[in-house]
Structures are given as structure tokens and as C-alpha cells.
Amino acid sequence: MRETRVEVLDIESLRTVIDADRLAEVQVALGRMRSTLAGGRLWNVNSTAAGGGVAEMLARVLGYQRAAGIDARWMVITGDERFFAITKRLHHALHGMPGDGGSLGPTEHRHYRDVVAANAETFLRLVRPGDVAVLHDPQVAPLAAPLRAAGVATVWRCHVGADHTNEHTDRAWAFLRPHVEAADACVFSRREYVPAWMAGQVHVAPPTIDPLSAKNQALGSDEVTGILARIGLITCDGAEPAAHGSRALSKVHRRARIVRTGPAPHPAAPLFVQVSRWDPLKDPAGLMEAVVRLDLERYGCHLALVGPDVTEVADDPEGQAVLQHCTSVWKALPAAQQARIHLVSLPMADTEENAWMVNAIQRHAAVVVQKSLAEGFGLTVTEAMWKAKPVVASAVGGIQDQIDDGTHGYLLPDPTDPDAVAGTLERILDAPRDAATIARRARARVQREFLDDRQLTDWAALVDSLVGGEQAA
Numbered sequence: 001m002r003e004t005r006v007e008v009l010d011i012e013s014l015r016t017v018i019d020a021d022r023l024a025e026v027q028v029a030l031g032r033m034r035s036t037l038a039g040g041r042l043w044n045v046n047s048t049a050a051g052g053g054v055a056e057m058l059a060r061v062l063g064y065q066r067a068a069g070i071d072a073r074w075m076v077i078t079g080d081e082r083f084f085a086i087t088k089r090l091h092h093a094l095h096g097m098p099g100d101g102g103s104l105g106p107t108e109h110r111h112y113r114d115v116v117a118a119n120a121e122t123f124l125r126l127v128r129p130g131d132v133a134v135l136h137d138p139q140v141a142p143l144a145a146p147l148r149a150a151g152v153a154t155v156w157r158c159h160v161g162a163d164h165t166n167e168h169t170d171r172a173w174a175f176l177r178p179h180v181e182a183a184d185a186c187v188f189s190r191r192e193y194v195p196a197w198m199a200g201q202v203h204v205a206p207p208t209i210d211p212l213s214a215k216n217q218a219l220g221s222d223e224v225t226g227i228l229a230r231i232g233l234i235t236c237d238g239a240e241p242a243a244h245g246s247r248a249l250s251k252v253h254r255r256a257r258i259v260r261t262g263p264a265p266h267p268a269a270p271l272f273v274q275v276s277r278w279d280p281l282k283d284p285a286g287l288m289e290a291v292v293r294l295d296l297e298r299y300g301c302h303l304a305l306v307g308p309d310v311t312e313v314a315d316d317p318e319g320q321a322v323l324q325h326c327t328s329v330w331k332a333l334p335a336a337q338q339a340r341i342h343l344v345s346l347p348m349a350d351t352e353e354n355a356w357m358v359n360a361i362q363r364h365a366a367v368v369v370q371k372s373l374a375e376g377f378g379l380t381v382t383e384a385m386w387k388a389k390p391v392v393a394s395a396v397g398g399i400q401d402q403i404d405d406g407t408h409g410y411l412l413p414d415p416t417d418p419d420a421v422a423g424t425l426e427r428i429l430d431a432p433r434d435a436a437t438i439a440r441r442a443r444a445r446v447q448r449e450f451l452d453d454r455q456l457t458d459w460a461a462l463v464d465s466l467v468g469g470e471q472a473a
Contacts, residue, residue: 001119004049004074009063011456017211018453026453029460030068036460036468040130041071043152045123047087047139049076050351051313052277053207053379054136054159057455059351060210064456075123077140083115085317090138093172095281095374095397096162100318104175112175116142127152132463135183138176145182153466156183159207160376161193163397173197184466189377189398203462206401208455209382209446214248214355216386219363223248225267227360231256233304233344234271234364235264248356256357257309259327259343261335265302270366272425275358275380278307278322280373283415285329287371290421292337299429302340306361312348363387367428367435371415375399382450385409385442390435392424402450408442 011030015023033042042065044058058074065072079087085100086108092099102108120143127133129151135143136157144154158180162169173195180186185201188194194202209216219227223246229236232255258264265271272291276282284305291303305326310319326343333341346357362368368384370393377398384391385408393399394415403409410424428435 001075001077001122004058004076006059006062006066006072006074008067009060010067011064013212014451014453017447018451022453026456027068029457030065030070033065033460033463034069036464037070037132038130039071040132040467041073041127042463043073043075043127043131043133044136045075045077045133045140045143046136047077047079047084048313049074050348050354051308051316053377055351056213056215056355056379057207057209057452058136060213061452061455061459064452065459075126077116077119079115079119079139081317082111084139086112087139088317090172090175091160092281093168093175094138094158094160094162095376096164096166096169097281097374098168104171109175113142116140117146119143120146123147124150130467132467138172141176141179141183144179148182148184153463154183155185155187155462155466156180157187158193159189161188161190161397162374163190163192165195169195185462187462190401193376201465203458205455205458205462206398206450207377207379207382208450208452209379209386210452211386211447214251214352215359216383217359219248219359220246222246224360224363227252227356228267228364231346231357232258232264233342233361234267234269236267248360251350251353252356254347254353256347257345259330260339260341262339265340265342267364270299270301270429271364272301272303272367272369273306273361273365274304274369274371275306275361276370276372277313277316278310278319278326279316280318280322281375283371283373284322285326286373286416286418287369287421288326288329288333288341290371290418291341291425292333293418293422294426296337296340299426301366301429302342304342304344304361304365306344306346306358308348308354309345358383359387362389365389367392367425369421369425370394370399371412371421372396372399373415378402381409382446385439386446386450388436388439388443390428390439391442392421392428402445403442407438408445409438 062072132153134155147154187203228234375397391409395411405411
């Protein structure tokens with residue numbers, strides 16, 4: 001187990017995106033949280049410091065908490081390949097999917113407990129009574145019991161789930177139940193994800209984005225094209241924009257690994273983009289199958305499937321296999337279609353550099369797609385909506401809480417239907433003004449409901465319910 005550095009972030013900076021009343025509300029909430037903790041520390045524990053929405057959220061939310069005088073800390077557990085294969089299996093099962101079909105029996109449970117117990121030995125030497133620990137997702141759930149026994153108020157935060165139970169969700173919950181029941185409270189992204197047997201403190205709080213992070217803050221058009229040319233995604237007309245005066249351009253140095261044939265697309269070519277892990281639940285190969293049903297030559301379109309460099313992600317054992325499968329599907333396409341599809345692996349070693357890359361890619365996109373078969377919430381959808389991009393996304397999980405079909409984006413009732421996906425994309429290309437109006441409404445919705453001030457206020461209320469009552473008693 002290791003601690004991840006958290007950069008202090010001034011909450012006053014949010015004044016540029018939220019009104020004075022909202023800013024005052026979150027400042028009061030943070031002050032109350034600091035008083036409630038009364039010198040205790042707020043720990044967050046997960047399985048990776050880079051890659052995925054949880055890590056991105058923690059970096060920003062904890063930064064604002066630290067600026068408010070809260071001793072917020074971030075720990076990342078370590079595990080072996082077998083441990084992460086088991087937890088990935090749990091991840092799929094909680095989504096109601098079979099995953100690799102492997103066992104979640106006593107042998108797997110024993111290894112899972114043993115790995116977390118080894119991490120707990122280190123962690124228990126750091127915590128003290130009066131602290132609060134937030135444990136994120138299945139990887140760290142077994143920490144709840146020893147932390148609670150040590151006098152630490154413990155929250156289990158589940159970012160994933162399924163709208164309906166089935167045999168896969170049942171086996172995941174049977175595996176996890178002894179551990180999550182030991183927590184003082186549980187937090188879910190949707191009410192539908194809460195298992196029927198769960199008692200005690202249960203809270204529902206959708207995740208949020210930081211509009212001022214490197215992934216979400218505004219970029220000029222020269223910065224966008226400059227970053228994309230630098231990583232090799234598009235061609236660069238003339239001289240590449242100079243980096244001076246642009247933090248984004250000065251931060252981006254490395255090229256992406258791109259599977260393609262032929263030249264990079266021209267900056268003016270419409271680009272469909274899906275940004276996600278190389279994960280079968282995101283169905284990148286299925287998106288390729290849908291896009292090639294369009295007349296790509298007629299529209300001059302390209303597709304970029306964008307994910308992390310799988311050699312730089314420690315907690316996702318499936319990534320390499322999914323990328324290899326996508327590459328095999330791509331190689332089987334006719335040459336004309338291959339030339340318009342790009343498999344893009346972004347470097348992950350520098351999280352800020354990666355964030356600027358994703359920001360530029362999403363802002364350049366003609367359409368952002370999220371063709372997930374299952375989704376906990378879908379922060380890539382939130383990010384694209386904030387950037388006022390037309391979004392086509394599956395009507396699954398938390399995506400449904402963000403998009404009203406035809407109002408804030410375009411929902412796919414059946415993401416496995418490639419003709420329907422292609423038809424929706426064609427509809428946007430044929431009616432760009434309508435798509436732009438919908439995209440503006442999408443940004444306004446994110447501004448109202450899914451920015452980090454709301455999450456900070458939610459966490460302050462939860463800590464008060466856990467710790468404040470004990471102090472009063």
C-alpha cells in the first residue's frame with residue numbers, strides 16, 4: 001500500500017463556473033466537515049492512482065478538501081495479477097455480466113482476503129480512532145472490518161452496479177456481503193444498485209466532474225489542434241502551434257500509440273470518438289462494426305477508439321486482450337474502412353499530460369460515443385456534455401440519469417444493434433444544427449447537477465452523519 005500525493009486546490013477557483021450562492025454553500029459545507037472531523041483524518045482508498053474515473057475524482061475532490069484545512073489523504077493498495085483478475089471478475093458480475101466466466105469460490109475468496117489483509121497491516125499503522133475512511137469499490141472492501149475495529153468510521157463507496165439483479169450480481173454480492181456489511185455506511189451511484197438485503201446507512205450520490213481540471217477546462221482551437229497533432233491523431237497544417245503561453249501544449253510531449261493504415265485525418269474531417277478503458281463492457285469492437293455501416297467516404301468521417309496504454313495500467317488485466325481483439329477486428333476490415341478507423345492508446349505515466357490529451361480529443365470530436373453494454377455512471381459522457389459535444393450513448397446505468405433522449409443527447413435503447421447505432425450517428429451528421437442545440441442543453445445540465453461542488457457538499461453531510469452524531473453523544 002502506498003500514499004498518493006494530492007495537490008491542494010483553491011475552492012475559490014470554482015467561482016468562474018458556479019454562482020456565489022453555490023460557492024458559499026460548498027464553503028460552509030467544507031468548514032462544517034473540518035469541524036466535524038476535529039483533527040481526525042479523511043482517508044480514501046482505492047486500487048489505482050491513474051486511469052479511470054475514480055482516480056480522477058479523488059485527485060480533485062481531495063484537493064479541494066485539503067485547501068479547506070481537512071487532512072484528506074489517498075492510499076492505493078497493491079496486489080498481484082491473480083488478485084486483479086478476481087476483482088475484475090467481481091466488477092463484471094456487479095454489472096450483471098459473466099466476465100471471463102471464472103470462479104468466485106472459496107479459493108478466490110481466500111486469495112482476495114489475504115491480499116487485502118497484507119495491505120491492512122500497513123494501513124492500520126497509519127490510522128487512528130476518530131479518522132474516517134472511504135473505501136472505493138470491490139478491491140478494498142475487506143478493509144472495512146479491521147478499520148472499524150480500530151475505531152475508524154468506515155464508508156464503502158460502490159461506483160458500479162446493475163439496474164436489475166441476475167445470477168451474476170447474486171454471486172458478486174454473495175462474495176462481497178460479509179465485507180461491505182462491516183462498513184458504517186455505503187454509498188452508491190444509483191438507487192437501483194443497492195442490494196435488497198442491505199441495511200444501515202445507505203446513501204445515493206452520483207459522481208461529478210471538476211470543470212477546472214486539465215481534462216475539462218476550456219482549450220483554444222489552436223491548443224486542441226496542436227495537442228492532437230503532437231500526439232499524432234491528426235495532421236498538422238503548417239507549423240505546429242508554439243507552447244509558450246499554453247499550459248496544455250507545454251505539458252504534452254509524448255505521442256500516442258496508434259494502430260492505423262495510411263495518413264492521419266485532416267483536422268476538418270468529422271471524427272467520432274469513444275474514450276474508455278479497453279474493456280469488453282465498453283464494446284469498442286461493436287462500435288467499429290456499427291460505424292463501418294455508414295458511408296464513411298460520403299461524410300468524410302473517421303472513428304478514433306481511444307484508451308490507455310495497457311502497459312501502464314496496473315489494475316486491469318483484460319486491457320491487453322481487448323485491445324488485441326479490436327486490432328484483429330480492424331485488420332479484417334476492407335482497406336478503405338481500415339484507413340478511417342484509428343485505435344489510439346494514450347500514455348498514462350503523467351496523469352496531467354493524459355488529461356490534456358483526452359480534453360483535446362473530446363473537444364475536437366464531431367460526436368462523442370459511449371456504446372457501453374453496462375455502465376456504472378459514465379463520466380466520459382459527463383465530460384463530453386460539459387464540452388457541449390453531441391453525445392450518443394447507451395441507455396444503461398447512470399447514463400440514463402444524465403441524458404434525456406433528444407434533449408441532452410441521443411440514447412441507444414439497444415446498444416447491441418449496429419444498424420441503430422449507425423442510424424443515430426447519421427442523424428447527427430445530417431442535422432448538425434439540431435445536434436448543436438442538444439449539446440448546449442447538455443452542458444447546462446452538467447453545470448446544474450454534475451459539478452464537484454455538489455459532491456463536496458454530499459460528502460460533508462455524510463461525514464457529519466457518521467461522526468457528528470458520535471460527538472454529540
